[in-house]
Amino acid sequence: MMKYPEFLKKGDLIGICAPSAGIGRKLESFDRSLGILRAEGYRIKETASVRLDSDRGGSAQVRGNELNTLFADPEVKMVMAASGGDFLDEMLPYADFEQMKRNPKWLMGASDPTGLLFPYTTICDVATLYGCNAGSYDLPDSAGMQCTPGSDGCQLQDDQPAPGNSRTGQDDRQPQAIRTEHQTGLADESRYLRDNLRFLKGENPVQETSEKHLGCAPFLAERIQFDTPTVWKSNTGAIHTTGRCIGGCIDVLKDLIGTPYDGASLFVDRYGEKDGIIWYFDNFALSAEMLYRTFLQMKYAGWFRFTKAVLLGRTLFEKSESGMTYDEAVEWAFGGVGQKEMPGSPQIPVIWEADIGHTIPHMTMINGAILRLDYEGGRGTMVYQEN
Template sequence: GDYYATPTPDYLEGNLAILKGDLVVQHNYPRRMEQPPFFSDDIIYDKDSIWKSTSNTIDVEGRCIGGCIDVLKDLIGTPYDGTLQFIERYRNDGIIWYFDNFAMNSETLYRTLLQMKYIGWFQTTKAIIIGRTCFESNSTGLSYEDAIKHALQDIPVIYDADIGHTVPRITMINGAMLHLHYKDGQASLQFELK
């Protein structure tokens, strides 16, 4: 973690507030680091952070669940996969998924999203948030954007978001209710514990 940094980076201020019980409204950050943070001791915002979406406007509320898709894919269909039970338990709330893609290439991301869809993980999904990929690669020229758009044509998706292994990053709370608002590249996330 980056909690030792002085002064405390802006994105960690929000994380610390949430850890203390103050569920602050989080917004996308205006700038981001191009270089993954583990290759630098300094936080240098050197590129605009532009969230993209398959929809111009998204305004939904649902139960938040997600994590690193590189790891989650290995749980699909195993005895450790309780996803369908979680979805059924919170069927009336609907689900807002978030995924952090650490190093999955675009073709594997496409196939993984389809696998999740076919097994039923997205049956009550209201929206999906996908963070920026730390280590981008592909085998066929398929872009991450096209992989997302082709696999998830019927679900509103926000991508290149400030979540996961990238800096800055928004704090996500699995199991909490999430009110997600997105319009023209600007997003707000408000969690509620209930």
């Protein structure tokens, strides 16, 4: 049965480690991000490798040991990855998954930390959060954030009072704690970060298609400003379904296929027939051709058994070696609109260019939770359900 760790309450300690890269090149931004978490009332504990100026965040064994110390510490209530990167896979043999399973805690990261989140959920049966790293909360010029100097001086501003009845201190780890509340009128650039912080408390905001998104990589933008209309594409007209949510950065997931850290078959066997599966994928930079081949590899490996729907985020860095488009990559892999070789109804309903992954805004995904997905006319809503 899926284990849901305790949600956070004010005063709780968040442990931050560097399973991937260190953040030494962006210390000021990182400290502003930690200021957001402190303003929410949380305490912070960093492991020694977090502030290294290193693409690896230190040696693989050290990174694994530091992760293990956070899970062994009873005072630490949640573990966050400091940053993404490229080399998390090196530390997986040193991660003590048995200990992590015995001491379930929320584990959150984005991009390269997929390599840790995915086996923790699929093999250990513990829910995880994909959407932000500990250094993700710094949007210094966005409309919804006010930052002043000092580690505790950053706050996400909201035009409505924060709900006051978030779940605290529960010990049954069941998702009955999750509360649904749909806020309206929050179109500024930091809403998706506010939603993420609400999830940490056990709240359950409805996530919906953004009106606009930032049309380039965040680190290439002079100012975080949503300037590009958002339209979710699909190979079918409408999708109304539920299923167990699982996925992550597909650039990372493809390297796990067939390894000891590939728990996809275990997860699908455990939940597929009863609940159905909803996969989500964040494509950082796979070309259209590589994306297509990766979908085929996953299909051949049995990942898409019992799949109700697939969600694919906007690709951050698009490229093609043969002229294949991303639309074609999806349609050739799953069938549907525009598919010449296999016309007619799609084999699996797919949405792409969704608000998931490296572009912003992006949604918070809960690996292991039951997800309600509704899509029609280029727009969709997602909400996690009790189970």
